[in-house]
Ligand code: NCD
């Protein structure tokens with residue numbers, strides 16, 4: 176019996192597209208399935224002004240494969256020098272859809288992020304006023320906090336105080352990796368949502384560290400214990416509006432992943448929809464895949480869901496490339512560790 180599933184075309188609410196030859200090489204992996212994506216601004220140098228975002232958007236559009244129908248939703252990288260008026264103007268013109276908060280030093284290219292949250296108070300108040308979402312990389316960065324605790328400590332010591340001090344601020348907790356993140360997002364009001372990546376539904380920290388170190392499973396926030404992975408799976412497959420897909424697909428060339436100081440990031444753009452279908456089927460929740468991948472995100476971002484649909488069909492294991500060969504070098508595609516049976520037609 177052929178099993179198939181037709182859903183609205185999905186969107187990716189957290190994506191790294193990079194620039195130059197890497198952008199050109201990996202963009203088709205996203206545009207093949209996704210209609211829109213929130214584009215991360217952590218380039219070198221970062222996308223900090225409306226003018227930077229406009230120029231980056233042009234470079235993305237120029238790199239689009241022929242015939243692709245894809246809309247990049249741009250973001251600004253919040254710094255302590257961000258000008259609330261520039262940001263408000265970029266939002267009003269429709270150029271940007273969100274602002275990204277990286278605590279300084281939290282992850283790849285985050286050195287210009289925020290150190291002193293008092294310095295961005297004016298910007299956050301402006302964002303609350305105009306309803307512009309703040310996408311948050313939720314990890315503290317101080318050396319005294321264990322890397323596996325950084326998300327939970329961030330929620331208590333940074334995120335919750337920011338939200339209390341800025342009523343009406345719309346926040347996306349990005350790539351949550353813990354039960355603490357699920358619980359905090361669940362308890363928040365309508366101004367709070369959380370994205371979940373594809374890979375955090377599949378791997379826990381054992382996948383990274385048992386039987387030899389696996390650099391292609393290393394990302395930030397780092398995968399946690401199994402109990403956290405299970406909490407993420409329950410949240411993603413719950414159908415609840417506050418949880419939606421942000422793949423955090425983050426390409427790095429193999430040389431830099433398989434390195435003495437390897438870069439953080441899993442590249443999942445190529446097979447995300449097949450992996451998600453497998454996960455949702457395992458959880459008996461195929462009927463909720465559309466909510467997670469195609470409906471909840473646009474609802475939070477106050478956009479219409481896509482009119483077009485995609486169809487996934489179950490059959491023999493799906494063949495997908497082990498690597499994408501870009502002009503910048505090869506990028507290894509995320510390997511869930513088991514065969515995938517759902518093909519996007
Ligand atoms: C991202 C990257 O490589 O830009 N890496 C990652 O592990 N997710 C940065 C980020 O989103 O933290």
Ligand code: ZN
Pocket residue numbers: 189191215423425
């Ligand atoms: Zn990311």
